[in-house]
Amino acid sequence: GESVGLHLPTLSVQEGDNSIINCAYSNSASDYFIWYKQESGKGPQFIIDIRSNMDKRQGQRVTVLLNKTVKHLSLQIAATQPGDSAVYFCAESGHQAGTALIFGKGTTLSVSS
């Protein structure tokens, strides 16, 4: 069935380190993937997305990598800052009409200074 999961529920890093948050998905029909950041008391905030015809996409301090062979998605955050502390969710969707955006359970990133 459709499911999106994450490898680790928590990740602790030092300020300035690079962070890598991983996500595994199971629906091979999914062709759109997206990362969200959720800070305490707020709704999820869009970070970056990628389509299945790409394997890498870069934003400001963030990079998303997609490996369709092993159904794996990762979010890399460069020079992690205390403000990056939040819960990170990956989500997937297919292209078909009526397809929802399905979220995984999230990884809590804690950045210590």
Add this chain to the structure above:
Amino acid sequence: DSGVTQTPKHLITATGQRVTLRCSPRSGDLSVYWYQQSLDQGLQFLIQYYNGEERAKGNILERFSAQQFPDLHSELNLSSLELGDSALYFCASSVEGRPSNSPLHFGNGTRLTVT
């Protein structure tokens, strides 16, 4: 600020009651999505509307219903409330009808507490 407005921010009610959560999408967005987030859980998709019509349905209970009005705001109605319905309810909006065509932008949620 995502531009998606949800009211109320907090709601406390008793079991068996009915409540209505309201969502105003971003200006220009035609799709509205509802998600439920329980403690320590991810976001569970409930339902999506596009330009007034139901577009996709997820794990929405029969006690729950939603609609999108001509002005594109949406309401989620929760009835016969149970303790387990306590959660954060998020609304999101997007320009187009498929999540893969335009990212979802989320409001800050309504925290529902059922006592």
